[in-house]
Amino acid sequence: xxxxxxxxxxxxxxxxxxxxxxxxxxxxxxxxxxxxxxxxxxxxxxxxxxxxxxxxxxxxxxxxxxxxxxxxxxxxxxxxxxxxxxxxxxxxxxxxxxxxxxxxxxxxxxxxxxxxxxxxxxxxxxxxxxxxxxxxxxxxxxxxxxxxxxxxxxxxxxxxxxxxxxxxxxxxxxxxxxxxxxxxxxxxxxxxxxxxxxxxxxxxxxxxxxxxxxxxxxxxxxxxxxxxxxxxxxxx
Amino acid sequence: xxxxxxxxxxxxxxxxxxxxxxxxxxxxxxxxxxxxxxxxxxxxxxxxxxxxxxxxxxxxxxxxxxxxxxxxxxxxxxxxxxxxxxxxxxxxxxxxxxxxxxxxxxxxxxxxxxxxxxxxxxxxxxxxxxxxxxxxxxxxxxxxxxxxxxxxxxxxxxxxxxxxxxxxxxxxxxxxxxxxxxxxxxxxxxxxxxxxxxxxxxxxxxxxxxxxxxxxxxxxxxxxxxxxxxxxxxxxxxxxxxxxxxxxxxxxxxxxxxxxxxxxxxxxxxxxxxxxxxxxxxxxxxxxxxxxxxxxxxxxxxxxxxxxxxxxxxxxxxxxxxxxxxxxxxxxxxxxxxxxxxxxxxxxxxxxxxxxxxxxxxxxxxxxxxxxxxxxxxxxxxxxxxxxxxxxxxxxxxxxxxxxxxxxxxxxxxxxxxxxxxxxxxxxxxxxxxxxxxxxxxxxxxxxxxxxxxx
Numbered sequence: 001x002x003x004x005x006x007x008x009x010x011x012x013x014x015x016x017x018x019x020x021x022x023x024x025x026x027x028x029x030x031x032x033x034x035x036x037x038x039x040x041x042x043x044x045x046x047x048x049x050x051x052x053x054x055x056x057x058x059x060x061x062x063x064x065x066x067x068x069x070x071x072x073x074x075x076x077x078x079x080x081x082x083x084x085x086x087x088x089x090x091x092x093x094x095x096x097x098x099x100x101x102x103x104x105x106x107x108x109x110x111x112x113x114x115x116x117x118x119x120x121x122x123x124x125x126x127x128x129x130x131x132x133x134x135x136x137x138x139x140x141x142x143x144x145x146x147x148x149x150x151x152x153x154x155x156x157x158x159x160x161x162x163x164x165x166x167x168x169x170x171x172x173x174x175x176x177x178x179x180x181x182x183x184x185x186x187x188x189x190x191x192x193x194x195x196x197x198x199x200x201x202x203x204x205x206x207x208x209x210x211x212x213x214x215x216x217x218x219x220x221x222x223x224x225x226x227x228x229x230x231x232x233x234x235x236x
Numbered sequence: 237x238x239x240x241x242x243x244x245x246x247x248x249x250x251x252x253x254x255x256x257x258x259x260x261x262x263x264x265x266x267x268x269x270x271x272x273x274x275x276x277x278x279x280x281x282x283x284x285x286x287x288x289x290x291x292x293x294x295x296x297x298x299x300x301x302x303x304x305x306x307x308x309x310x311x312x313x314x315x316x317x318x319x320x321x322x323x324x325x326x327x328x329x330x331x332x333x334x335x336x337x338x339x340x341x342x343x344x345x346x347x348x349x350x351x352x353x354x355x356x357x358x359x360x361x362x363x364x365x366x367x368x369x370x371x372x373x374x375x376x377x378x379x380x381x382x383x384x385x386x387x388x389x390x391x392x393x394x395x396x397x398x399x400x401x402x403x404x405x406x407x408x409x410x411x412x413x414x415x416x417x418x419x420x421x422x423x424x425x426x427x428x429x430x431x432x433x434x435x436x437x438x439x440x441x442x443x444x445x446x447x448x449x450x451x452x453x454x455x456x457x458x459x460x461x462x463x464x465x466x467x468x469x470x471x472x473x474x475x476x477x478x479x480x481x482x483x484x485x486x487x488x489x490x491x492x493x494x495x496x497x498x499x500x501x502x503x504x505x506x507x508x509x510x511x512x513x514x515x516x517x518x519x520x521x522x523x524x525x526x527x528x529x530x531x532x533x534x535x536x537x538x539x540x541x542x543x544x545x546x547x548x549x550x551x552x553x554x555x556x557x558x559x560x561x562x563x564x565x566x567x568x569x570x571x572x573x574x575x576x577x578x579x580x581x582x583x584x585x586x587x588x589x590x591x592x593x594x595x596x597x598x599x600x601x602x603x604x605x606x607x608x609x610x611x612x613x614x615x616x617x618x619x620x621x622x623x624x625x626x627x628x629x630x631x632x633x634x635x636x637x638x639x640x641x642x643x644x645x646x647x648x649x650x651x652x653x654x655x656x657x658x659x660x661x662x663x664x665x666x667x668x669x670x671x672x673x674x675x676x677x678x679x680x681x682x683x684x685x686x687x688x689x690x691x
Contacts, residue, residue: 006441027444040498042491043433045440047448061441076506080498083426084433101269 004047006061007207008087009200012109013094014102015070018147021180022094023066026196031181038068041084048200060204064092071108078112085113090141090203095167097146097160097177103167106144110171114138141206142173143199150179174199242306250289257284261616264600269612276613279321279329283620286318287627291588294634297645298581304645311645319382322624323360326617328353333613360385367657383628387658390629393622395662397598399669402533407677409526411514415681417507425504429497436490439483446480537670540663576639584638588630595626632658 011019020042024032027044046062067084069077091113095103146164161177168175176192178185186193258281262271271277293311296302331352335345363385407413513519559576599619606615635646635655647655 004441027440028447039495040429041433041494043437043440045437045444047444061444063437074502074506076509077502079505080426080502083429083501099269 004059004061005208006063007089007200007203008063008065009090009092009203010085010088010113011064011066011092011094012106012113014096014099014105014109015068017094017096017099017102018180019066019068019094022092022145022147023064025180025183025186026064029183031183038066040068041081042066042068046200048197048204050201050204052197062200062203071105071112081112088113088140089207090143090199092143092145092199093171093173094145094147095164096148097164098148098151100163103146103164106167106171110142114140138172139206141199141202142171143196144168144171144173144175146175146177147180149177149185150182239306239309242302242310245302246289246293246310249292250285253288253292254281254285256288257281260284260596264596265603265616265619266612273333273613275329276333276616279326280616280620283318283321283326283624286314286321287624288592289314290318290627290631291592294584294588294631294638294642294646295581298577298584298638298642300577308645308648315379315383318624318628319379319386322386322621322628323357323382326621326624327356330614330617330621331356333617337611337614363388367661386625387629387632388661390625390627391633391658391662392665393626394629394633395665396669397595397626398662399666399671400673401594401598402529402536402666403670403673403677406526406530406533409522409529411511411519411523411526413681414511414514415507417504417511419508422501422504422508425497425501429494429501432490432494432497436487436494439487439490443480443483443487533670537667540667540670543663544660544667580638580642584634587634591630592627595623599623629658633662 011023013019015038020038021032023042023044024030027046043066044064046064048060048062050056050058050060065084065088067081069081073081091110093106093110095106144164144167152160164175164177174195176195178192184190186196258277261277261280265280266277290311293307293314296307328349332345332349335348335352364381367384367388514523558579599622603612603615603619631646632655635643
């Protein structure tokens, strides 16, 4: 079995929004029968065809790292979680459409993952306020996914979808809204599947094809884009 | 002041407490969750408000504010309301929210929650049988029946929390017990964690590739589920499927390991933070307090044992005894009545405030540790129930700390309860809880260092 190249994508969000169900759906094309609490981090792998249907089509492994917990966790838990934020190539932010707090907490989640190298002890210095500049210079592709769409009543749908559109704009990201217990939302050819494919393609592009020309191709890039300490713990 | 004006004052104060409860709920407990059912917040704040009003009435009793007939009336009223809440309202809603979470029973929620409530009432009533808490002259439907049972549950809770707190407090404050954790230890454990994650990833890659080839070849992987599924999987031959199940088992074991490593790493981080904290000025102050509290804890355990062994219940309260000692042995003369009133007020006030604060902090920690977005409603209501029962029993026990003249109102309102029984029960449970906490902490402390310290 040939060894494929791989990219690492974080899946972040409050507990109970449906990250585990989402990851299971993305990787195994099946609905997760018995979701239970995620302790620490659970990983799954999706095989993705980059630039499918074109002559340069290539298959990659996409590792989806589903990090459990809440934004209000103790700082020791946050420091432990920080070990998973090494060399990430993309972030999927998951929120629950029926729970406004989970959408608001996405700002704090993204700060925690993106600010990782700036604060060595892993404890957040900011109070979680949204910082426009930080997202403007962010180079890691983001995707916002809203879950539990089936539980939103028809009459409220428009209002909820407007709110999430603003949210995705803040992150400068695409958004997908679905129900993790129904695979038809990600059926091949649907607009959601196209957005997902585009996102993964973008992640792969940033990782493998948009480097400095004086870097040797094929060697893993260990330094973070905006500087930071070298963390040599991750085996490639 | 007319009694109407009295009523207005007390109602205003109750509303003030309601506001505190509301704010506490919003800012602390439900900081990270969204409140979807406002009835939960209302119930919690109402329970808090009426419990605090009870304490406030005790303070009024000591200070002699308002006149005694209106105090008595408000006591009775407050007590009735709180018992109604603790026995009827909160348990019913707990049952209702539990049933709402279960999808099957969703249609007949009300029916099942009534059934749950009736079950609760049955066990609640049965609780009174093994305990000698009532004198035989009580009717079946009186305040004493309800309060005695609520008192038993509440006193048990108080004693359990007290026992654990008395032991845990010096253990956490004193830096003597802190395990020595270095950065090297943490890095080593983190490396193991990431290695485990990498192993999981490589196995999952194999599984994903196998599934893809199977899908392209047209085979389908059926996970063997249930008895017939397993029989079927023996007879059908799909080598890809078999491989997958085997790898899945290995992955399950590795995932369990990764969870363990994660929790241990978090533990090490927490210990390291505590070590850093203990080097600061505040940390040193708490360390000193820890020594002081450990002496206090040993003394309390000793006193509880003496009380049980010699079967004695304290006859006089600490205030009067303290005053007696100063007057008789130290020869200092002062106005006993005046000072006993003020010192009781301060002492009782401190006891009340620290127990409210301690309880709220413990409840918050507990809530953060075990709640999730589905169960948060049920857990908050359980906490409200515990809080109400705790406060009612505090009133029972606080009687002992007050001089005789102030005890009368509690005795009058609560009726002929066997107060001595509650104190004895408290001592027994306190002793059991403190000793088991010592055992538990000793075992936990012994087991941890061997796992991952650098030699």
